[in-house]
Amino acid sequence: MDDVRKDGLTDTRTARITGEEALAMHAEGRPGKLEIRLTKPLVTARDLSLAYSPGVAEPCLHIHRNPALAYDYTSKGNFVAVVSNGTAVLGLGNLGALASKPVMEGKVALFKRFADVDGIDLCLDTEDVDAFVNSVRYLGPSFGGINLEDIKAPECFIIESRLRELMDIPVFHDDQHGTAIVAAAGLINAAHLTGRDLKTTKLVINGAGAAAIACAELLKAMGMTPQNVILCDTKGVVYRGRTEGMNQWKSAHAIDTDRRTLSQALEGADCFFGLSAKGALTAEMIRAMAPAPIIFAMANPDPEITPDEARAARPDCIIATGRSDYPNQVNNVLGFPFIFRGALDVRASTINDAMKIAAAQSLAELAREAVPEEVARSGAGKQLVFGPEYIIPNAFDPRLISRVPVAVAEAAVRSGVARKPIIDTQRYSRELASRLDVAANALEAIHERVRENPKRVVFAEGEDETVIRAAINFRNAGYGYPVLVGREERINATVAALGVRLPDGIEIHNARLSSQNRRYAEWLYARKQRDGFLFRDCQRLVNQDRNVFAACMLAMGDADALITGETRSYSATLEGLNMALDHEGVLFGLSMMIARRSGTVLVADTAIHERPDAATLAEIATRSAATARRLGLTPRVAFLSFSTFGDPKGSIPGSIREAVKLLDGAGVDFEYDGEMGADVALDAHLRASLYPFCRLTGPANVLVMPGLHAAHILTKAVPHLTSATTIGPILMGLRKSAQIVPTGAGVNQLLDMAALAAYQAIEK
Numbered sequence: 001m002d003d004v005r006k007d008g009l010t011d012t013r014t015a016r017i018t019g020e021e022a023l024a025m026h027a028e029g030r031p032g033k034l035e036i037r038l039t040k041p042l043v044t045a046r047d048l049s050l051a052y053s054p055g056v057a058e059p060c061l062h063i064h065r066n067p068a069l070a071y072d073y074t075s076k077g078n079f080v081a082v083v084s085n086g087t088a089v090l091g092l093g094n095l096g097a098l099a100s101k102p103v104m105e106g107k108v109a110l111f112k113r114f115a116d117v118d119g120i121d122l123c124l125d126t127e128d129v130d131a132f133v134n135s136v137r138y139l140g141p142s143f144g145g146i147n148l149e150d151i152k153a154p155e156c157f158i159i160e161s162r163l164r165e166l167m168d169i170p171v172f173h174d175d176q177h178g179t180a181i182v183a184a185a186g187l188i189n190a191a192h193l194t195g196r197d198l199k200t201t202k203l204v205i206n207g208a209g210a211a212a213i214a215c216a217e218l219l220k221a222m223g224m225t226p227q228n229v230i231l232c233d234t235k236g237v238v239y240r241g242r243t244e245g246m247n248q249w250k251s252a253h254a255i256d257t258d259r260r261t262l263s264q265a266l267e268g269a270d271c272f273f274g275l276s277a278k279g280a281l282t283a284e285m286i287r288a289m290a291p292a293p294i295i296f297a298m299a300n301p302d303p304e305i306t307p308d309e310a311r312a313a314r315p316d317c318i319i320a321t322g323r324s325d326y327p328n329q330v331n332n333v334l335g336f337p338f339i340f341r342g343a344l345d346v347r348a349s350t351i352n353d354a355m356k357i358a359a360a361q362s363l364a365e366l367a368r369e370a371v372p373e374e375v376a377r378s379g380a381g382k383q384l385v386f387g388p389e390y391i392i393p394n395a396f397d398p399r400l401i402s403r404v405p406v407a408v409a410e411a412a413v414r415s416g417v418a419r420k421p422i423i424d425t426q427r428y429s430r431e432l433a434s435r436l437d438v439a440a441n442a443l444e445a446i447h448e449r450v451r452e453n454p455k456r457v458v459f460a461e462g463e464d465e466t467v468i469r470a471a472i473n474f475r476n477a478g479y480g481y482p483v484l485v486g487r488e489e490r491i492n493a494t495v496a497a498l499g500v501r502l503p504d505g506i507e508i509h510n511a512r513l514s515s516q517n518r519r520y521a522e523w524l525y526a527r528k529q530r531d532g533f534l535f536r537d538c539q540r541l542v543n544q545d546r547n548v549f550a551a552c553m554l555a556m557g558d559a560d561a562l563i564t565g566e567t568r569s570y571s572a573t574l575e576g577l578n579m580a581l582d583h584e585g586v587l588f589g590l591s592m593m594i595a596r597r598s599g600t601v602l603v604a605d606t607a608i609h610e611r612p613d614a615a616t617l618a619e620i621a622t623r624s625a626a627t628a629r630r631l632g633l634t635p636r637v638a639f640l641s642f643s644t645f646g647d648p649k650g651s652i653p654g655s656i657r658e659a660v661k662l663l664d665g666a667g668v669d670f671e672y673d674g675e676m677g678a679d680v681a682l683d684a685h686l687r688a689s690l691y692p693f694c695r696l697t698g699p700a701n702v703l704v705m706p707g708l709h710a711a712h713i714l715t716k717a718v719p720h721l722t723s724a725t726t727i728g729p730i731l732m733g734l735r736k737s738a739q740i741v742p743t744g745a746g747v748n749q750l751l752d753m754a755a756l757a758a759y760q761a762i763e764k
């Protein structure tokens with residue numbers, strides 16, 4: 001552990017984040033990553049009487065008579081405890097219960113993000129097996145499942161098997177079975193690509209702990225020959241007759257062999273599984289492996305060998321790691337959210353081998369399928385074609401949620417451990433899909449695409465501290481090459497005061513001293529001379545207004561995208577950009593509201609038109625619908641008003657009805673209707689009961705606002721009143737790619753908008 005840097009990140013060559021960023025993220029706002037939210041209103045005395053005493057007595061008595069009703073009247077059925085004592089935190093070793101909490105909160109966050117499973121982290125401050133088991137066994141009534149995490153071997157084996165006997169809900173040690181399932185899926189595909197049969201494949205597993213033993217067990221259950229699987233630990237090969245550092249779980253996998261070291265074990269081996277520690281595998285070792293070796297270096301956060309090192313030594317290898325910043329992430333994040341989702345949905349009493357194998361097979365099959373276009377758009381990843389660089393689905397693949405839980409739930413039903421049947425598989429699969437916010441997934445895909453096509457992005461307000469921080473993070477994230485507009489000495493002083501250094505790949509341009517000034521001024525003069533601008537006006541603007549200078553850079557092809565707005569008002573900033581940038585069609589602002597409950601909703605126009613006319617509304621609707629589609633949504637556009645189809649009466653903006661008519665005439669290929677209130681737009685049940693003639697087939701996901709007042713109020717109020725995240729307004733309709741953040745935006749907002757500007761530049 002000595003080599004772990006103070007800031008917690010060990011590999012800065014590939015990490016797209018810094019330790020400082022990770023700490024800042026965890027400390028920002030409410031510390032940590034979790035909070036608890038109420039699912040029922042608790043406002044009035046009546047609400048309280050229903051939710052608590054006396055009303056709460058009713059469900060208590062019903063559950064007392066029939067325990068299965070706990071799934072109907074409490075959160076039990078969707079609630080998982082993530083339990084650890086911190087004795088094997090990732091590959092960092094025994095950090096103790098308290099220091100394991102960030103990882104456990106992270107696991108809970110992943111449960112929610114990928115499979116809509118609610119969870120809580122329970123960090124137990126004991127290394128005593130009995131104390132651990134007793135702490136957990138009595139918690140069963142609260143939970144639908146127990147996910148054990150980062151508990152070292154061999155204690156984890158005893159803890160898990162005792163809890164499985166004592167509890168009537170799934171108890172699943174993720175580091176064992178989650179890892180084994182995902183690794184098995186990857187191996188099935190890697191073997192397929194290299195023409196290997198599992199029966200004859202020779203595997204060396206480095207590590208003989210929780211994850212390693214579970215991998216050996218599952219792979220043997222799936223057909224690998226025991227004599228072909230060699231385990232190694234810190235003492236070398238686990239051979240029959242060895243006495244040092246042994247336990248019964250290692251002994252079960254000990255084989256008769258003369259090989260004693262990892263190097264010897266790897267001679268001629270087909271496959272390496274690393275479930276040990278950073279750097280345990282060397283280039284020399286893998287040179288001795290069989291042709292087209294399969295190398296899964298799964299230690300976290302740093303693998304046994306990096307993909308670059310592995311490929312340099314063995315260009316013919318298939319390499320996977322546990323990290324998200326390399327291709328082929330073999331990590332249990334692909335397993336536990338979806339496995340528990342399926343198990344919870346059929347109220348399984350356990351997660352058995354049939355369910356594990358079903359999960360592994362469904363993951364493997366998914367990677368082999370042709371990637372549909374919407375997945376390519378909304379599922380991040382470099383190469384989404386089945387092959388050496390894509391042997392396992394990406395964690396952001398939106399198909400995972402509707403496929404893996406179904407396979408697991410069906411296996412639970414078949415093997416007799418389900419307490420609730422699946423009545424209609426198709427319907428279940430559709431319900432699963434609706435649990436995932438595809439647009440949120442698509443944002444990750446956008447970031448990935450930006451990384452693959454790094455652009456030169458000019459940060460117009462380059463002297464501002466927040467902007468400098470955002471530019472540094474932009475560069476570190478691999479999004480492209482920032483150009484800071486400002487005075488070099490000022491920028492350098494701010495950078496020094498921040499205690500950081502400018503990474504390579506960031507340029508500084510002083511507008512006043514730039515060699516390009518004359519070129520920009522002449523170009524601007526040619527553009528504005530018949531708009532009342534003299535040459536000296538243009539020269540002054542280029543020298544003194546950083547937005548104009550930056551816009552000229554963009555217009556003249558010296559940069560690909562532009563980000564600004566941090567220090568000046570929106571209108572003043574836009575005025576500067578408009579000096580040099582042309583429009584294509586209507587200019588408008590599109591905001592993305594990512595709400596946890598109802599998914600993503602696009603709102604427009606949130607930036608430009610105070611009272612848009614009918615043609616403008618129709619164009620905004622059409623282009624917003626196209627954006628929704630690019631984000632993986634099926635667009636359903638609602639033109640909002642205070643009134644719904646004429647009720648209440650009043651001076652309904654005629655422009656709205658006219659916009660609907662214009663779209664009728666244009667024969668567009670998306671759903672739209674209006675005018676309607678926001679409640680009617682978003683509540684499909686209300687609409688079906690009161691306005692069955694309305695043409696929207698589900699809740700609206702594109703809200704076209706009647707005017708800027710309403711749009712501003714909505715997008716500014718919602719983040720404060722709810723947990724929704726708002727991105728934007730994203731400026732639409734400039735021929736070149738420029739974005740304006742709201743004044744005083746934070747580093748992350750600037751970073752996201754700069755990435756969006758870069759993305760627009762790629763798409764143009």
Ligand SMILES: NC(=O)C1=CN([C@@H]2O[C@H](COP(=O)(O)OP(=O)(O)OC[C@H]3O[C@@H](n4cnc5c(N)ncnc54)[C@H](OP(=O)(O)O)[C@@H]3O)[C@@H](O)[C@H]2O)C=CC1
Pocket residue numbers: 087088089090091092150151152153174175176179206207208209210211212232233234235245274275276277278280298299300301321322330331332333
């Ligand atoms: N990618 C993924 O999804 C996952 C990755 N992992 C990673 O696997 C690793 C092990 O985790 P886990 O099984 O939970 O931990 P355990 O503590 O249960 O087991 C660790 C094992 O690794 C062995 N080991 C440690 N260092 C070395 C080394 N340099 N050479 C050979 N063997 C070594 C230990 O040997 P000994 O028995 O001699 O002490 C022990 O057998 C971690 O790095 C973890 O991050 C784990 C789960 C999921």
Ligand SMILES: CC(=O)C(=O)O
Pocket residue numbers: 089090091150174175299300322331332333
């Ligand atoms: C991924 C994981 O669970 C681990 O490395 O421990």
Ligand SMILES: [Mg+2]
Pocket residue numbers: 090149150174175
């Ligand atoms: Mg773990």
